Amino acid sequence: MGSTKPTRDFxxxxxxxxxxxxxHLKKMERANKEFRSIVPEHIKYNLDEYLNIKRGDARRxxxxxxxxxxxITSSPYVTSxxxxxxxxxxxxxxxxxxxxxxxxxxxxxxxxxxYEGRQLKSKIAQSVVNQMDVQDQKMAKEIEAxxxxxxxxxxxxxxxxxxxGRCCYVIGNNYLLTN
Ligand SMILES: C[S@@+](CC[C@H](N)C(=O)[O-])C[C@H]1O[C@@H](n2cnc3c(N)ncnc32)[C@H](O)[C@@H]1O
Numbered sequence: 475m476g477s478t479k480p481t482r483d484f485x486x487x488x489x490x491x492x493x494x495x496x497x498h499l500k501k502m503e504r505a506n507k508e509f510r511s512i513v514p515e516h517i518k519y520n521l522d523e524y525l526n527i528k529r530g531d532a533r534r535x536x537x538x539x540x541x542x543x544x545x546i547t548s549s550p551y552v553t554s555x556x557x558x559x560x561x562x563x564x565x566x567x568x569x570x571x572x573x574x575x576x577x578x579x580x581x582x583x584x585x586x587x588x589y590e591g592r593q594l595k596s597k598i599a600q601s602v603v604n605q606m607d608v609q610d611q612k613m614a615k616e617i618e619a620x621x622x623x624x625x626x627x628x629x630x631x632x633x634x635x636x637x638x639g640r641c642c643y644v645i646g647n648n649y650l651l652t653n
Contacts, residue, residue: 553620
């Protein structure tokens with residue numbers, strides 16, 4: 475599958491992993507070459523000056539107030555994926571944390587999070603939680619936790635953006651199928 479997310483494909487033809495791996499490496503090599511061909515020379519040969527990649531929590535970004543021109547994010551979907559599980563292999567491999575249980579708590583969109591006594595600013599978000607509460611109280615608390623985390627993320631974005639700065643979010647327009 476093209477997706478890194480866990481899926482079940484009952485029609486999938488089982489292939490030899492080494493063949494798939496090599497094919498994928500070739501594809502990535504081609505894409506990297508294509509990308510490299512469009513990177514300007516002065517950046518290509520001074521990468522250390524231009525690259526600053528950090529792993530962190532979108533709700534606590536290590537930058538001063540009003541200093542950012544643009545924030546681009548593909549933010550989590552509500553309780554659709556356990557991102558900590560999806561990233562488990564790379565997390566352990568890259569030694570990001572010695573404690574996966576603690577690490578899990580940083581993730582937005584997990585179904586294992588609850589908050590008590592917190593207020594949602596968005597009336598729409600509160601209305602979604604209230605509607606879900608009638609159907610499924612557990613799910614309502616999970617959705618509420620997602621909205622609270624996203625709210626903290628939006629507040630942080632507002633803090634760091636320059637006046638007139640921009641932000642781009644991918645919105646997962648979720649809906650729940652009930653029986
Ligand atoms: C919809 S996915 C986007 C994936 C991304 N487009 C990619 O190709 O890797 C949402 C991502 O948000 C990350 N995420 C979850 N909680 C986060 C947090 N508190 N701060 C920053 N990112 C978080 C998840 O780990 C996941 O990789």
